[in-house]
Amino acid sequence: MGTRLAYWLQRALRPRFGVRWLSARVEASGLVRPVFTAAEQVTKETLFGCRMCGQCALPVTGYVCPMGCPKELRNGPCGGVGADGGCEVYPERRCVWVEAFERAASQGRAADLRLLHLPIDHRRWGESSWLNYWQGRDEGLWT
Amino acid sequence: MSLRDRLRAGSFAVTAEISPPRGASTEPVTATAALLRDWVDAVNVTDNQGSNVRLASWAGSLAALHAGLEPVMQMTCRDRNRIALQSDLLGASALGIRNILVMTGDHPKFGDHPEAKPVFDLDSVQLLWTLRHMRDQGTVLTGRALKPPPDCFLGAVENPAAPPAEFRAERLGKKVAAGAQFVQTQFVFDVAAFAQWMAQVRDLGLHEQCYILPGVGAVRSRNALDYMRDKVPGVYVPDDVYRRLRAVPADQTAAEGARLAAETIQQLSAIEGVAGVHLLVAGNEQAVPGILDSAGVRAEDHGR
Numbered sequence: 001m002g003t004r005l006a007y008w009l010q011r012a013l014r015p016r017f018g019v020r021w022l023s024a025r026v027e028a029s030g031l032v033r034p035v036f037t038a039a040e041q042v043t044k045e046t047l048f049g050c051r052m053c054g055q056c057a058l059p060v061t062g063y064v065c066p067m068g069c070p071k072e073l074r075n076g077p078c079g080g081v082g083a084d085g086g087c088e089v090y091p092e093r094r095c096v097w098v099e100a101f102e103r104a105a106s107q108g109r110a111a112d113l114r115l116l117h118l119p120i121d122h123r124r125w126g127e128s129s130w131l132n133y134w135q136g137r138d139e140g141l142w143t
Numbered sequence: 144m145s146l147r148d149r150l151r152a153g154s155f156a157v158t159a160e161i162s163p164p165r166g167a168s169t170e171p172v173t174a175t176a177a178l179l180r181d182w183v184d185a186v187n188v189t190d191n192q193g194s195n196v197r198l199a200s201w202a203g204s205l206a207a208l209h210a211g212l213e214p215v216m217q218m219t220c221r222d223r224n225r226i227a228l229q230s231d232l233l234g235a236s237a238l239g240i241r242n243i244l245v246m247t248g249d250h251p252k253f254g255d256h257p258e259a260k261p262v263f264d265l266d267s268v269q270l271l272w273t274l275r276h277m278r279d280q281g282t283v284l285t286g287r288a289l290k291p292p293p294d295c296f297l298g299a300v301e302n303p304a305a306p307p308a309e310f311r312a313e314r315l316g317k318k319v320a321a322g323a324q325f326v327q328t329q330f331v332f333d334v335a336a337f338a339q340w341m342a343q344v345r346d347l348g349l350h351e352q353c354y355i356l357p358g359v360g361a362v363r364s365r366n367a368l369d370y371m372r373d374k375v376p377g378v379y380v381p382d383d384v385y386r387r388l389r390a391v392p393a394d395q396t397a398a399e400g401a402r403l404a405a406e407t408i409q410q411l412s413a414i415e416g417v418a419g420v421h422l423l424v425a426g427n428e429q430a431v432p433g434i435l436d437s438a439g440v441r442a443e444d445h446g447r
Contacts, residue, residue, distance in 0.1 A: 070250055071220075071261065075268035076314045078247045079302030079329055080376030088376040089250045101307040114313055116321060119225060119269045119284070 001047045003103045006063040015134045023134035037128040049096075054124030054132060055141055060112040062103030069096045074117040115142040146185040146213055146242055147296040150325060150354040155412060156419030157445055158215060158327065158356060159431055160187040161207075163198035169206035172198075175428050176210035181442045182432050185213040185242060187327070189425065191222065194254025201231060204240045215298065216240050219248025224264035225273065229283055232274050236293030244298040244327065245270045249376070268321045271297055275322030299323035299353075302377045303340035304333060312343035315353075325354040327421040330371070332360075333381045334410045341414050350416030357411050360423040361430050362400035365393055401434050408438035 013019060026036050044050030044065075048058055051067035057074055058065060066074045070089040077097035080088030085098040104110050118141060124132070132138050149156050159179055164171045172188070179186055188203035204214035216235050218228065235243065247267045251259040265273060273284055274297055281292035299318040303311055315326060331337045337357060344350055362368045368388050372380040384403065391399045408420050424431055432442070 070252075071247055071263045071266070073247065073263070073266045075266050075317055076310065077305065077307070078267075078377075079300060079305055080249070081302075081305040081307075082376070083306070083379055085306045089252055095306070097310075098307050101310050105309075110310075113310060114317060116268060116272065116317060117266075119265050119273070122264070 001063065003063055003107050006058075007107055007109070010059050015136065019134050023131050027131050027135065033128070033131075036131070037126075040128050040130050052126050052129075053120060054127035054129050055120050055138060056129035056133060057117060057141065060104075060109075060115055060142060062100040062105075062107075062109065062112070064096050064100040064103055066096060066100070066117075073097070074120070076113060117142045144184075146215070147324075149184050150418055153418075154444070155440070156185075156354070156356065157183045157422065157435065157440060158185045158187060158419065159183045159422040159428065160189060160425045161203070161428060162189045162192050162425040163200070163203035165195070165197050167198070169198065169202060172203045172206040173210045176207045176212040178428055179431055180210065180212040182435055182445055183212070183422070184419075184445050185215050187215040187217055187244060187421070190217040190219045190248070191254070192217075192249070192425070194221065194249045194251045194256065194259075196255060201235055201238070201240065204235065205238055208239055213242065214240055215242040215244050217244045217246065218270065219246050220263050220265050220267060220270055221248030221251065222262055224262055225284060228265065228270060229273065229277060232277060232293050232295065233289070236295055241294060242296045242298060243274060244300065245274065245323075246300045253376070267299065268317050271299060271318055271323055272321040296324055297322050298325045298327060300328065301326050302329035303331070303337050303357075304329065304379045305377050308340075312340055312347055312349070315344060315349055316347050319349055319353045323353050325356065325418070327356045328358045330360045330378050330423055331357045331407065331411065332384045333379065334407060337411070338414055341416055345416050350418075354418035355416055356419045356421040357417060358421045358423045359404050359407050359411065361397075361404040361427060361434055362388055363397045363427050363430075365389065365396055368396070368400075397430070401430050402437065404430075404434045405437035408434070408440065412438075 026032050041052055049065045049068040053067050077095050081095045085094055087093045087095045104112050161175050186207050188200050190200040191197055200216050204216040207214040245267050251261050278293055281289050301315045371378050411417050
């Protein structure tokens with residue numbers, strides 16, 4: 001997905017009253033919730049390489065999933081990035097943080113990468129981060 | 144004088160790196176510490192460097208301390224989760240190990256157990272933040288009180304030469320915000336590129352919030368030069384440095400490498416905001432006195 005479109009959707013889908021109400025309904029339903037979560041997984045895996053950690057950092061990482069980093073670094077690249085921007089562990093791949101920096105900078109969002117991401121909660125793997133976000137449980141992921 | 148006090152006093156500091164042995168003895172650490180203690184202010188003890196099993200960093204640090212050389216205990220995020228890492232800080236502090244150097248760590252793929260589970264529960268910024276929190280708030284991450292809280296002087300690493308170049312000074316800024324009080328860098332072979340990074344660091348005011356010790360290595364042989372250029376992640380050997388070290392006969396590579404290291408130390412110490420140097424000489428510690436001597440860093444100013 002284009003970075004510009006991703007940021008546009010971020011603004012359009014911020015947790016306003018309607019979205020919050022709807023997401024509470026989705027969450028309450030034992031039938032809809034797993035379907036919704038599966039749809040989120042397919043969408044985000046395809047578009048951003050999401051790993052379903054359940055506490056999404058994409059809005060402040062240029063819409064590149066940091067959990068795609070072999071070291072799952074959430075605060076920027078390690079020191080082993082190749083001179084060509086390749087990953088230390090899989091040199092044929094690009095470093096997700098090199099990609100994140102380029103994508104964020106292209107939309108004037110490079111300052112997002114200065115945010116400090118706190119340690120994640122490993123109990124939340126597999127959860128819908130969209131629901132967590134709309135329900136306000138994602139606050140405090142970074143400062 | 145401790146490393147912390149020396150840096151606070153504004154004196155040029157020298158640290159060096161040693162790697163503990165692959166074996167159940169602290170003897171090699173003690174011997175190296177005896178060689179280095181008159182020349183350096185503190186010695187880094189690596190944490191299973193290159194993802195190869197070695198004597199634990201805390202045990203090596205304790206041996207150095209007993210041998211009269213202040214240790215900098217390296218801690219990577221590769222092998223331990225947040226419970227073990229916090230526990231290790233308490234243990235280190237209780238044993239008198241004050242300097243802790245936090246880094247992400249190499250991936251297991253590069254070591255002698257490539258099939259191992261990589262942990263990376265915390266990243267280096269989160270680990271710095273966690274350790275500072277333990278010291279300053281006096282609690283573990285989740286709030287339980289520590290009696291007494293640990294005392295520590297927290298260090299970070301940075302690789303000024305790695306992409307994305309525009310973000311590397313900012314990344315140090317994140318580490319400083321998280322708790323880093325000093326930083327040791329990856330090998331600096333390209334002094335001009337390092338100076339550019341330092342200019343960004345000064346623009347952010349980071350040289351006033353943390354002590355910066357660039358890493359200097361001494362190339363020992365042509366094989367080591369090729370290995371460093373082609374195999375070590377994050378190390379960049381510029382063409383002119385490579386040519387210079389290849390231009391001398393093979394049996395003089397070590398001498399030329401030591402000369403280059405001494406010159407690099409002199410050039411780096413002239414850069415505003417550089418608080419000292421970190422000698423990346425693990426396995427080649429006997430070269431340290433010669434390098435420091437030709438760089439004009441005298442023994443009587445350092446060590447104990």
